[in-house]
Amino acid sequence: MSIRSESVKAFIENPIVLSTVTSWFLAQVVKAAIMLLKTNRKSGREILATIAWRTGGMPSSHAALVSAMTTSVGLNQGLQSNLFAVAFFISLIIMRDAMGVRRSSGLQAKSLNSLGRNMEERMGFEYHPVKEVQGHAPLEVIIGALLGIFIAAAYAYL
Template identity: 40%
Template sequence: MEIFQNYPLWTALIAIVLAQAIKIPLAFIATRKLDLSLLTSTGGMPSSHSAAVTGVSTAIAIEHGLDSSLFAISAVFAVIVMFDATGVRRHAGYHATVLNQLVLDFNRLVEEVKTWPKKENEQKLKELLGHQPIEVFFGAVLGIILAFVLYPLLGSI
């Protein structure tokens, strides 16, 4: 099957899995808490989005050259994804933080005046949506390195 021989695709997928897996020990070092939910979470160090798009772009550059249309498309796509990760998605996370605080403050007020029962199953908005620029940078570095490491293994299939 041809999909199993698609070096850029496998580079991107492996970059995502590896970046997500790296988040667990890095978070453990910082917090001394083992959080396996980081395997499927957004945000954090390194950026799996950046790792994936730079991995696929680098793999395409290796296979087709820096002057190819495929590389141009993938490079523009990578820039847009990384810009979004540090811009729109990061600010959406800030908004989620503020909204969560507003909900807490509102519930505290309601509890104080005893006019509104506190809801037991209130849900918080996800706050860790985007990335700090350094997280995007290291995700990009991971993707590029991974593309070069995987080329001898997958690129010549």
């Protein structure tokens, strides 16, 4: 086996990588399952789109990913490591952003689209809606973070 192949294999088998990717993927699958239960959109394309890249909703895959990464780094490298400190603060920024800036801009986009539709109906203006990026409610972030922590712990201890 070549050095390059061994490096790729080591990366893929790394517990930090495994727990991080697993947490993100599981959060997206749970999000798709919740979407299926809540809505009538049950096409395969909708489900795959949700699993692959949709943001917002329960649980937060952003929070699951970064909390799994941080927990794995802490368990593998130690809480005193520089890498843990960096991962911890990046995680805080990402989770705060998911609840704050992204949620806020999504609510603003929703209001703007409502106003635009009203103007279009009343005054005949053509309105092109803006994308409504959905952020997360605090509970969605907490559940995502707990999911990531539990998955990272499972990879470390099982």
